[in-house]
Amino acid sequence: MVEDMTWEGEEYPPSKVLGPIMSKMPSGLLGMISILCAGACIASIAGSAALQQEPGAFENGAWVKWYYILGSFGGPLAWGTHVASWIQRKNGM
Numbered sequence: 585m586v587e588d589m590t591w592e593g594e595e596y597p598p599s600k601v602l603g604p605i606m607s608k609m610p611s612g613l614l615g616m617i618s619i620l621c622a623g624a625c626i627a628s629i630a631g632s633a634a635l636q637q638e639p640g641a642f643e644n645g646a647w648v649k650w651y652y653i654l655g656s657f658g659g660p661l662a663w664g665t666h667v668a669s670w671i672q673r674k675n676g677m
Contacts, residue, residue, distance in 0.1 A: 587600065589601050595674070596670075596671055596674040596675070597671060598675065599671060599672060599675045599677060601671070602668050602671060602672070606668050606672075607672075609668075609672065609677075610672065610677050611669045611670075611672040611673040611677055612669075614665050614666075614668045614669035614672060615665075615666070615669040617665045618661075618662045618663075618665040618666040618669060619662075620658075621658040621659070621661040621662035621665060622658060622659070622662035623658070624655045624658035625655060625656060625657075625658030625659040625662060626658075627655060628651070628652040628653075628654075628655030628656050628658065629652075629656070631649070631652055631655075632647060632648075632649070632652045635647035635649070635652075
């Protein structure tokens, strides 16, 4: 049977909407994960921007690095873990 995940009439959803792992994590830990993800995204953008300044970088694609592409996923992950942290904080965790 599917659990009811609605929270009509409430300001915030219950922790169970975060799934079996994140619903058990404290708000502070999720906040720290969010900061780390945001830092990875910022470092990736800065590193990629620095490589774009190299002569001929656009012509040969030298500014595209796999680790900068991987780090760019930190932005959406930072947003998601930030929201999860807010939900946990509102639910007293």
